[in-house]
Amino acid sequence: MHLFSYLALLAAAHGVNAQLVNPNKNTFGNVFNFWTKTTDGWDLTRGNATNAITLPLPDPRGQVMIQPASSALVIIDMQNFFLVRDNPNCRFITKNNLSQHPDLGGDPLGRAIIPTTINMIHAFRAKGMKVFWTNWGLTDFDLISMPPAFFRGFSSDGTSATSFGSDMGTIQGNISVGRKLMRGSWNAQPFGDLLDEQLAGVAHGSDFYFNKNRLSGMWGTSTPMQTFLQDNLITTLFFGGVNIDQCVWGTLLDSYYKGYDVILVDDISATTSPSAATAMVDFNAALDGWRANSTDILPALV
Incomplete structure (x- = not known):
């Protein structure tokens, strides 16, 4: 990858990351690797909920949704x-x-x-x-x-x-x-x-x-x-x-x-x-x- 393309990718990622993480206090991480806090626990699917499975894990963290x-x-x-x-x-x-x-x-x-x-x-x-x-x-x-x-x-x-x-x-x-x-x-x-x-x-x-x-x-x-x-x-x-x-x-x-x-x-x-x-x-x-x-x-x- 040319340096310009790489820098453009970093800039784009930074922009998306700012939109993804900062306004939403229930999102933890960055655009490449993040969790979302839900009412009952945590969504670990990173935006891909297709065929997701919810596991009722014990407190204090509560249930988690995983992507198989x-x-x-x-x-x-x-x-x-x-x-x-x-x-x-x-x-x-x-x-x-x-x-x-x-x-x-x-x-x-x-x-x-x-x-x-x-x-x-x-x-x-x-x-x-x-x-x-x-x-x-x-x-x-x-x-x-x-x-x-x-x-x-x-x-x-x-x-x-x-x-x-x-x-x-x-x-x-x-x-x-x-x-x-x-x-x-x-x-x-x-x-x-x-x-x-x-x-x-x-x-x-x-x-x-x-x-x-x-x-x-x-x-x-x-x-x-x-x-x-x-x-x-x-x-x-x-x-x-x-x-x-x-x-x-x-x-x-x-x-x-x-x-x-x-x-x-x-x-x-x-x-x-x-x-x-x-x-x-x-x-x-x-x-x-x-x-x-x-x-x-x-x-x-x-």
Whole structure:
């Protein structure tokens, strides 16, 4: 674009923005990205109310109207590494939270939210809304650029030899767990029935899978998921997964910083952290956007 054309576009946008935002005290944002306050809540459709869906979310924000074509469900880190393995290789899990099975450890709270998560996935697909999966999936190049604090945090025994990229051996006698959180490894795959859901959704074109190399799937100037969001004009995001106070919170917070609508879904999120950690996320998510349960959302979708 020539500089003159670009400046003309900016001038036009400024003029429209002034007309759109300033005279109307119930419009928040700018001509490219705005919400409208309604009598009962908020309109997030940004002027495109075709096939819009109204969700009766809890107070204090009240109901929201969303545009299905610009909305998506984001499932974070529901992978074997966090939900299946025994405790010694994972900093997020304590012995008190392990199941009694000698091979299957992981997070029982995370496993417990799987049926509700699948119900949400099916409901979003039925309404033509996309489902995003973002999991740890490192490359060898990621290991070169990974900060030392992350290596320390994911070490099993306090040494770098058991951190990212280390061979995790086998589980249940014959399953090769693979290198820790490396792309394509068994431990980095979605857990149980979620793997079947993800594979079927990707094959059908309703679901999309994005590897990440930090707690947040939206960390950095432009992640693969963010690029997809921008290319497909998706602005409203619903979040669930594990851990609610770490990778879910990090992805939600970075999305909020970058201007997306953020809605935390509590009953498809879990953590092994103390309850105060979840309380912090719930409090701040309600300030940054909305928090709800699937029971607030599913009736409007099914």
